[in-house]
Structures are given as structure tokens and as C-alpha cells.
Amino acid sequence: MSIDIKETFKVAAPxxxxxxxxxxxxxxxxxxxxxxxxxxxxxxxxxGAVKIxxxxxxxxxxxxxxxxxxxxxxxxxxxxxxxxxRGGGTVxxxxxxxxxxLPDGSGTEVRVxxxxxxxxxxxxxxxxxxxxxxxxxIKKYVTNLRARLxxxxxxxxxxxxxxxxxVAPAPAAAPVLPPxxxxxxxxxxxxxxxxNGLRNFFRRLFGG
Numbered sequence: 001m002s003i004d005i006k007e008t009f010k011v012a013a014p015x016x017x018x019x020x021x022x023x024x025x026x027x028x029x030x031x032x033x034x035x036x037x038x039x040x041x042x043x044x045x046x047x048g049a050v051k052i053x054x055x056x057x058x059x060x061x062x063x064x065x066x067x068x069x070x071x072x073x074x075x076x077x078x079x080x081x082x083x084x085x086r087g088g089g090t091v092x093x094x095x096x097x098x099x100x101x102l103p104d105g106s107g108t109e110v111r112v113x114x115x116x117x118x119x120x121x122x123x124x125x126x127x128x129x130x131x132x133x134x135x136x137x138i139k140k141y142v143t144n145l146r147a148r149l150x151x152x153x154x155x156x157x158x159x160x161x162x163x164x165x166x167v168a169p170a171p172a173a174a175p176v177l178p179p180x181x182x183x184x185x186x187x188x189x190x191x192x193x194x195x196n197g198l199r200n201f202f203r204r205l206f207g208g
Contacts, residue, residue, distance in 0.1 A: 001123040005114040005134055009142050012107040013149040015099050019075055021149055022097065028065070031144035033137065038062075050083070061085045068094075075099035081116075089120020107150075 011018055021027050025046040029037040032050070039047040045066045063083020070077050079095045093116030100109040118130070 001118045001127060001130070003116050003118070003127060003131055003134070005112075005116065005131070005138070007112045007138050007142075008109065010102065010107055010109050011146055011149050012151070015075060015101040015108045018099055018108045018110065018149060019072065021145075022077065022099075023067075023070075025065070027148065031141050031148065033140050033144075043067075061089075061091065063091070085120070087120060089118070091119075092117050 013021075025037055025040055025048075029035045029046075029048055034051045035048055036051070037046060037048050041047060041064075045064060047062075047064050049063070050061045061083040062085070063081060066080045068078045068080050076096070076098045078097075080093075081095060082090075082092045084090045093114055096113045098111045100111065102109055123130075
């Protein structure tokens with residue numbers, strides 16, 4: 001099964017800071033629920049795993065992510081992801097990302113286009129459910145990314161200049177990060193997808 005995923009979101013951080021963040025495998029993995037970093041092969045490729053929990057049953061996908069193209073002049077990058085699990089299922093796909101500085105200087109717009117091919121038992125749940133689950137996982141990823149990149153309101157950035165009396169300001173407190181999930185709980189995510197679909201159905205039915 002082949003699915004395409006498009007997502008656009010904004011981050012209240014300078015474009016160069018967001019670019020450098022995406023170049024770090026540690027950062028990419030830290031934001032993905034259930035993901036862990038196994039090995040950084042070189043500057044362009046790393047090996048990792050994603051653990052998916054379905055009730056009391058767990059499955060772990062092992063795979064690699066390769067930076068295929070990087071162009072800082074246009075702030076675009078393309079990554080290739082390939083993985084497999086013991087049950088014989090596979091996943092492969094490309095992830096194209098473009099960063100655009102917001103005109104008002106408030107941050108960066110992140111545009112992500114993914115094309116993913118899936119095989120194995122997971123395709124039995126159907127395209128609609130897979131796309132819905134993917135959307136929920138992306139929301140978690142974006143939340144984690146923002147927590148690591150954005151400066152809380154009222155907090156001075158790390159590069160703040162010295163105060164008027166010549167004394168440098170105290171270091172900013174570390175941002176409060178959401179707890180790292182050791183697996184993607186598909187049961188909880190599927191329930192959210194199902195409930196949203198049911199709620200939208202009744203809204204259309206009653207004109208709400």
C-alpha cells in the first residue's frame with residue numbers, strides 16, 4: 001500500500017536554528033514517539049528503531065534513514081527511510097522537507113511531503129485508518145519539536161546581550177519537555193481517530 005502525507009506547520013524559531021535541528025539524528029529521533037537511535041553511521045545516515053504497541057502485543061521496526069539531498073540555499077532536504085519487522089512487514093519512503101522564513105519574522109514554516117510504501121499485516125486495517133493514525137502521530141511529533149525549539153513567552157533567548165549595567169543576564173531555564181514515549185500506543189491513537197470520525201459524521205448529519 002502506498003500513502004502520501006502532507007503536513008505544514010509553523011515553529012516560533014529562526015529558520016537557521018530549525019535547519020540545524022533537522023540535521024541532527026538525535027533531534028529527529030527524540031521528537032518521534034516510540035523511536036530510538038541505534039547508530040549514527042556517518043553524517044548522512046543513521047540506524048534506529050520504532051516500537052509500536054497494540055494492546056499487549058509489541059512490534060519493533062528496525063531501519064535506516066538517509067539524508068539523500070541537502071540544500072541550505074533553498075532550505076530543502078530529502079530523506080529516505082527503510083525498515084522491516086520480524087513479522088515480514090516492510091516500510092520504505094521519502095520525506096521531503098522545505099523551510100520558509102515567515103515574512104513577519106515570527107518564525108519558520110515547515111512543509112513536509114512524504115510518500116510511504118507499506119507491506120505486511122498493518123495494511124489490513126485499511127488506508128483511511130492508516131492515514132488517520134499517521135496524522136495523530138505527526139501531531140505528537142510537532143508538539144515535541146516545538147517544545148525543543150521554541151523559546152517560552154517572556155524568556156530571553158540564549159544570545160541576549162548584556163544588560164545596561166554590563167552584567168550578562170542569567171542563563172535561561174531549560175524548556176519543559178513532554179515525556180518521551182517508549183512506544184507508539186496504536187490502540188489509543190486509533191480510538192482518537194475513530195472518535196473524531198464519529199463526531200464529524202454526527203455534525204454533518206445534524207448540520208452542526
